[in-house]
Amino acid sequence: METSRRQESAASASNPLAIELRGISKAFGPVQANKDISIQVAKGSIHGIIGENGAGKSTLMSILYGFYKADAGEIYISGNLTPIPDSQSAIRAGIGMVFQHFKLVPNFTVLENVILGAEGGAILRGAMAKARKSLSDLAREYELEVNPDAVVEDLSVGHQQRVEILKALYRQADILILDEPTGVLTPAEADQLFRILNGLKDQGKTVILITHKLREIMEITDTVSVMRRGQMTATVKTAETSPEELAELMVGRKVLLSVEKTPAAPGGMVLEVENLRVRDETGVERLKGISFNIRAGEILGIAGVAGNGQSELLELLAGIARGEGTVRLNGQEVALNATADGQSRRARGIAHVPEDRQHLGLIMDFTAWENVAFGYHHAPEYQRSALLMDNDAVRTDTVDKMERYDVRPPIPTLPAKNFSGGNQQKLVVAREMDRNPELLLVGQPTRGVDIGAIEFIHKQIVALRDAGKAVLLVSVELDEIMSLSDRIAVMFDGKIMGERDPKITNERELGLLMAGVVK
Amino acid sequence: MDFATLIQILDSSIRLATPLLFACLAGLFSERAGVFDIGLEGKMLAAAFLSGSVAAVTGSVWLGVLAGVFASLLMAGIHGLAAITFRGNQLISGVAINFLASGLTVLLGQNWFALGGRTPALTGDARFGPITLPLADTVAPIPFIGPIYAEMISGHSALVYIAIACVPASAWVLYRTRFGLRLRAVGENPAAVDTAGISVTGIRYAAVAICGVLCGLAGAYLALGLAAGFGKEMTAGRGFIALAALIFAKWRPWYALGATLLFGFLEAVGNRFPSIDFGVITLPAQFMQALPYVLTVVILAGFIGKATPPRAGGEPYIKER
Numbered sequence: 001m002e003t004s005r006r007q008e009s010a011a012s013a014s015n016p017l018a019i020e021l022r023g024i025s026k027a028f029g030p031v032q033a034n035k036d037i038s039i040q041v042a043k044g045s046i047h048g049i050i051g052e053n054g055a056g057k058s059t060l061m062s063i064l065y066g067f068y069k070a071d072a073g074e075i076y077i078s079g080n081l082t083p084i085p086d087s088q089s090a091i092r093a094g095i096g097m098v099f100q101h102f103k104l105v106p107n108f109t110v111l112e113n114v115i116l117g118a119e120g121g122a123i124l125r126g127a128m129a130k131a132r133k134s135l136s137d138l139a140r141e142y143e144l145e146v147n148p149d150a151v152v153e154d155l156s157v158g159h160q161q162r163v164e165i166l167k168a169l170y171r172q173a174d175i176l177i178l179d180e181p182t183g184v185l186t187p188a189e190a191d192q193l194f195r196i197l198n199g200l201k202d203q204g205k206t207v208i209l210i211t212h213k214l215r216e217i218m219e220i221t222d223t224v225s226v227m228r229r230g231q232m233t234a235t236v237k238t239a240e241t242s243p244e245e246l247a248e249l250m251v252g253r254k255v256l257l258s259v260e261k262t263p264a265a266p267g268g269m270v271l272e273v274e275n276l277r278v279r280d281e282t283g284v285e286r287l288k289g290i291s292f293n294i295r296a297g298e299i300l301g302i303a304g305v306a307g308n309g310q311s312e313l314l315e316l317l318a319g320i321a322r323g324e325g326t327v328r329l330n331g332q333e334v335a336l337n338a339t340a341d342g343q344s345r346r347a348r349g350i351a352h353v354p355e356d357r358q359h360l361g362l363i364m365d366f367t368a369w370e371n372v373a374f375g376y377h378h379a380p381e382y383q384r385s386a387l388l389m390d391n392d393a394v395r396t397d398t399v400d401k402m403e404r405y406d407v408r409p410p411i412p413t414l415p416a417k418n419f420s421g422g423n424q425q426k427l428v429v430a431r432e433m434d435r436n437p438e439l440l441l442v443g444q445p446t447r448g449v450d451i452g453a454i455e456f457i458h459k460q461i462v463a464l465r466d467a468g469k470a471v472l473l474v475s476v477e478l479d480e481i482m483s484l485s486d487r488i489a490v491m492f493d494g495k496i497m498g499e500r501d502p503k504i505t506n507e508r509e510l511g512l513l514m515a516g517v518v519k
Numbered sequence: 520m521d522f523a524t525l526i527q528i529l530d531s532s533i534r535l536a537t538p539l540l541f542a543c544l545a546g547l548f549s550e551r552a553g554v555f556d557i558g559l560e561g562k563m564l565a566a567a568f569l570s571g572s573v574a575a576v577t578g579s580v581w582l583g584v585l586a587g588v589f590a591s592l593l594m595a596g597i598h599g600l601a602a603i604t605f606r607g608n609q610l611i612s613g614v615a616i617n618f619l620a621s622g623l624t625v626l627l628g629q630n631w632f633a634l635g636g637r638t639p640a641l642t643g644d645a646r647f648g649p650i651t652l653p654l655a656d657t658v659a660p661i662p663f664i665g666p667i668y669a670e671m672i673s674g675h676s677a678l679v680y681i682a683i684a685c686v687p688a689s690a691w692v693l694y695r696t697r698f699g700l701r702l703r704a705v706g707e708n709p710a711a712v713d714t715a716g717i718s719v720t721g722i723r724y725a726a727v728a729i730c731g732v733l734c735g736l737a738g739a740y741l742a743l744g745l746a747a748g749f750g751k752e753m754t755a756g757r758g759f760i761a762l763a764a765l766i767f768a769k770w771r772p773w774y775a776l777g778a779t780l781l782f783g784f785l786e787a788v789g790n791r792f793p794s795i796d797f798g799v800i801t802l803p804a805q806f807m808q809a810l811p812y813v814l815t816v817v818i819l820a821g822f823i824g825k826a827t828p829p830r831a832g833g834e835p836y837i838k839e840r
């Protein structure tokens with residue numbers, strides 16, 4: 001078999017091994033998260049682990065960091081069998097971990113966060129002084145400058161991540177595991193992170209990078225292991241593989257990585273937005289005068305780092321939040337004041353696939369068919385009489401939608417929380433898109449969605465556009481924005497920094513706009 | 520109001536603030552570690568009862584204090600078990616402790632002493648006597664400073680001075696020691712502590728135990744210092760007032776001293792002037808006595824600025840997948 005040949009070639013690398021896992025298995029109840037996983041990571045290399053959501057990457061790394069105990073298997077560090085029953089032993093074995101969601105105390109200073117758990121004495125005073133010194137040494141050595149007295153919650157996400165890396169280095173980690181480190185970073189910050197990781201590698205540290213982004217794997221890793229459904233499907237040298245091959249190994253079938261679409265044929269004006277302003281409950285202005293428009297048969301992509309007003313924009317247009325300004329749909333004004341609500345928006349033909357499907361899109365404990373009815377529960381076809389709903393009709397409709405939108409398993413009575421992220425999203429997409437809206441608002445359509453489902457959801461969005469509808473797409477995934485949008489607007493700090501044509505612009509230019517830099 | 524009256528009121532403010540201060544610091548340790556505790560009241564009550572009982576039987580005030588701390592620790596253990604180990608709802612556990620203490624003290628009291636739920640009145644060595652600070656008699660005749668030192672500062676029982684000493688001690692532990700750093704971190708983001716390889720459970724139990732000891736001292740002071748024996752429901756909502764003071768103090772030790780002194784002062788004023796005659800209207804005694812409780816409601820309703828509780832407060836820690 002070709003994979004096994006390659007596995008051998010990766011293992012016989014001349015460098016000694018930093019980590020070797022043999023036959024790791026772990027089950028959570030009936031779910032086999034890791035099944036007989038073996039992996040070898042050479043010292044001083046950057047090793048990628050790629051796989052879809054739920055493939056078991058994070059579980060494997062949590063076992064290596066002592067967060068979970070494996071049901072079976074052995075861990076070797078630098079060739080020695082090393083049991084890791086808890087995080088303290090992992091730290092002692094020289095393993096540091098940067099979690100996807102940072103494990104920092106927001107109202108502590110950088111220094112306090114770094115020494116937490118490694119204080120070096122019962123009284124803080126001496127430990128603090130010592131830590132301050134070695135922190136500044138580390139910062140200089142690895143280009144990880146941060147102000148040790150800054151309070152962590154005041155730092156940018158990129159800097160918070162540096163604090164996490166510093167935490168690991170302060171504990172003398174030789175092996176650094178990063179779990180989806182670029183999810184929250186701007187492209188420029190991600191580039192900076194990669195420079196830091198390459199610097200660590202030059203100093204002889206071993207880096208394990210967990211990600212679902214193929215581009216990052218190709219860009220920075222030396223070797224890459226692919227996981228699918230709890231199993232390790234291959235370990236290959238990055239130089240000898242291609243994104244297409246990796247995607248196929250991840251999903252188990254051929255996947256279209258780019259979105260196929262014909263050029264847009266924009267029609268009449270559908271959405272006109274002028275000078276939108278929104279304040280949050282603390283009085284801070286989150287939207288500072290936003291204007292744009294979308295024509296029929298057009299996808300406008302809003303790019304930007306999360307938290308720059310995109311959520312407020314979506315919620316205002318969807319009738320969930322209140323604000324000031326003018327919004328016109330097909331020339332008719334849409335209310336932004338207290339009379340606005342999701343119901344009246346739907347009546348006007350505005351559908352909304354919210355960013356946070358688990359809180360705004362679904363009720364997780366309710367069944368699929370109940371979730372499919374939400375928001376459209378007044379629809380005439382769902383009524384039995386003036387008072388009673390026709391639940392059978394909803395269930396029948398749900399079965400039909402599940403089939404056409406490929407929701408698996410197609411069981412309408414299953415609670416929403418029992419579907420995978422991708423299938424939950426398909427449920428929401430089915431509910432919102434199936435009624436042929438004039439305008440579709442869609443936020444982070446593929447967040448936490450596996451590659452196969454991403455392909456499907458993207459096709460649906462393009463199909464709606466081709467049917468002559470207007471689409472507002474908000475996403476923090478630049479690749480998604482670039483491949484789906486007909487026009488791209490970049491948001492920063494509640495303002496639109498500019499509009500670009502996806503055929504002409506590039507990631508670098510968009511990245512600068514996302515960071516608020518206008519040339 | 521003359522100077523002597525003012526000194527008397529301030530003197531009794533300090534005495535009345537003492538159980539509040541103990542309880543407030545108790546809540547501070549627990550809540551800073553992320554374990555909300557509305558069972559302060561119940562713990563104080565249990566402590567007051569057992570300390571009163573043991574002091575009455577043995578005639579030793581310090582054995583009484585030990586017994587009070589023991590009773591309170593037992594209650595804290597229940598709360599810890601429910602809130603930390605079994606990840607239960609911390610409010611419900613606290614309410615349960617309050618009910619348990621309220622019922623159990625009267626039941627056992629009646630069973631043991633048959634005095635309608637009270638414990639026998641304490642005399643002599645079975646209750647706290649005043650401690651005269653050095654030179655108090657010498658400086659007493661000096662105008663102004665003399666009365667302040669001799670009457671207001673000197674002449675309290677040992678637990679009053681221990682309570683006040685607990686304030687800098689708590690501040691030191693919280694902000695200057697490794698334990699304090701970890702305790703505060705556990706209340707803000709337990710995952711950060713867990714991933715650093717430290718037991719969240721261990722730290723939270725330690726915090727709850729400290730809370731138990733301090734509540735025990737609060738209760739013991741009620742029965743052995745402020746009063747002469749345990750009386751049914753003698754805490755009279757002080758556990759809740761201490762919680763209000765804790766919020767008012769924004770979960771900080773020195774502020775806690777100020778907040779509890781304020782409550783103590785209001786109670787002292789209420790005691791000293793049962794009714795105030797303004798000529799046009801006379802404020803009834805009930806109004807003055809209600810003052811601390813009115814302030815409690817005002818504070819809990821959020822009228823006193825913004826107080827941010829520890830971020831992970833009230834939530835059991837569950838490792839995420």
